[in-house]
Amino acid sequence: MARILGIESTCDETAAAVVADGRTVLSNIVASQAHLHAKYRGVVPEIASRAHIENILPVLRESLEAAKTTLDQIDAISVAHRPGLIGSLLIGVTAAKTLAWSMGKPLIGVDHVHAHLYSIMLAENFPSPSFPAVGLVISGGHTALYEMNSLIDVHLIGSTIDDAVGEAYDKVSAILGLGYPGGPIIDKLAASGDPESIRFPRTLLGRDSLDFSFSGLKTAVLYHVRGVPSKGQQIKQITRTLNQQELANISASFQAACIDVITTKLKRASKRVKAKSILIGGGVSANRGLRQALSRFSTPVFFPPLPYCTDNAAMSAALAHLFYEPKDFSPLSLDAIPQSQFQR
Numbered sequence: 001m002a003r004i005l006g007i008e009s010t011c012d013e014t015a016a017a018v019v020a021d022g023r024t025v026l027s028n029i030v031a032s033q034a035h036l037h038a039k040y041r042g043v044v045p046e047i048a049s050r051a052h053i054e055n056i057l058p059v060l061r062e063s064l065e066a067a068k069t070t071l072d073q074i075d076a077i078s079v080a081h082r083p084g085l086i087g088s089l090l091i092g093v094t095a096a097k098t099l100a101w102s103m104g105k106p107l108i109g110v111d112h113v114h115a116h117l118y119s120i121m122l123a124e125n126f127p128s129p130s131f132p133a134v135g136l137v138i139s140g141g142h143t144a145l146y147e148m149n150s151l152i153d154v155h156l157i158g159s160t161i162d163d164a165v166g167e168a169y170d171k172v173s174a175i176l177g178l179g180y181p182g183g184p185i186i187d188k189l190a191a192s193g194d195p196e197s198i199r200f201p202r203t204l205l206g207r208d209s210l211d212f213s214f215s216g217l218k219t220a221v222l223y224h225v226r227g228v229p230s231k232g233q234q235i236k237q238i239t240r241t242l243n244q245q246e247l248a249n250i251s252a253s254f255q256a257a258c259i260d261v262i263t264t265k266l267k268r269a270s271k272r273v274k275a276k277s278i279l280i281g282g283g284v285s286a287n288r289g290l291r292q293a294l295s296r297f298s299t300p301v302f303f304p305p306l307p308y309c310t311d312n313a314a315m316s317a318a319l320a321h322l323f324y325e326p327k328d329f330s331p332l333s334l335d336a337i338p339q340s341q342f343q344r
Helices: 034-040 045-066 086-103 112-122 165-175 182-190 215-226 244-273 288-294 314-324
Strands: 003-008 013-020 024-032 076-082 107-111 133-138 143-148 154-159 277-281
Touching: 003 045, 003 086, 003 314, 013 045, 013 314, 024 045, 024 314, 034 045, 045 086, 076 086, 076 112, 076 314, 086 107, 107 112, 107 314, 112 133, 112 143, 112 277, 112 314, 133 244, 143 244, 154 244, 165 182, 165 215, 165 244, 182 244, 182 288, 215 244, 244 288, 277 288
Parallel strands: 003 076, 076 107, 133 277
Antiparallel strands: 003 013, 013 024, 133 143, 143 154
């Protein structure tokens, strides 16, 4: 039973996990930095890098202790080495390379976005998606569609041209004076709001486009809350406090627009690739409204378990098993790369 120690530091989560045979999660430790970035309403790269330096060793130790595993029992070291913030990536990649070299263990670099797609395989019921499939990664940094001929054979077919959907949630949360991260807060408020109370725009770009755009939707929320500025004027600050029902209605209407765009693009992509299943990954895959909407799809839709929606190391360690078996290892010269391997 191969045990892989995974490391994740692509953005603002320092994580380590031990996964056996690509499916059994023995430990999954995540040190969140949300409290450090909350007052800035977004991730500050320099702060994230410093926090990774402080957290990486304690997180690694805790992951091994939770898995009741020693370093000698680890068969390989995996690390998400792309895409992400370069300073954050360097911390995880350096730790992984150091461990691999000092222990004489294989090193396996994986793509963070690819790991999000693989995270559905960590469900206890062991899902078996059929291929070809459509993959969708939705998070604070990514909104992208993929054609998947297998869990390894993955090709980008659509991506955002501006804001990622998770970023739009964070910005709308800031507009409404809510907290950070915005996704869980807006999703919770939306449950008690009327999604038809405000008709926000759905930007679909073109009849056959698989790309996304959420910038206009974010701006529409801003104008709804603060008014449309006249020429030469600046956007007004909120002059009154929105009551709870107004916040709920705006949240529900904004979320309905996001979900309409996502479901429309998924239908287009599924038709194009003749998809037999749909795989969803990334932090926004935890959204209850989206899960409910996609439960009505005729094509089977697979979501990761909630603990593996946001950034974590278990998904990277699990994906690495696909490379461990054929001995497709990475050199110790492995680089930290800000871009994903899935590029047009």
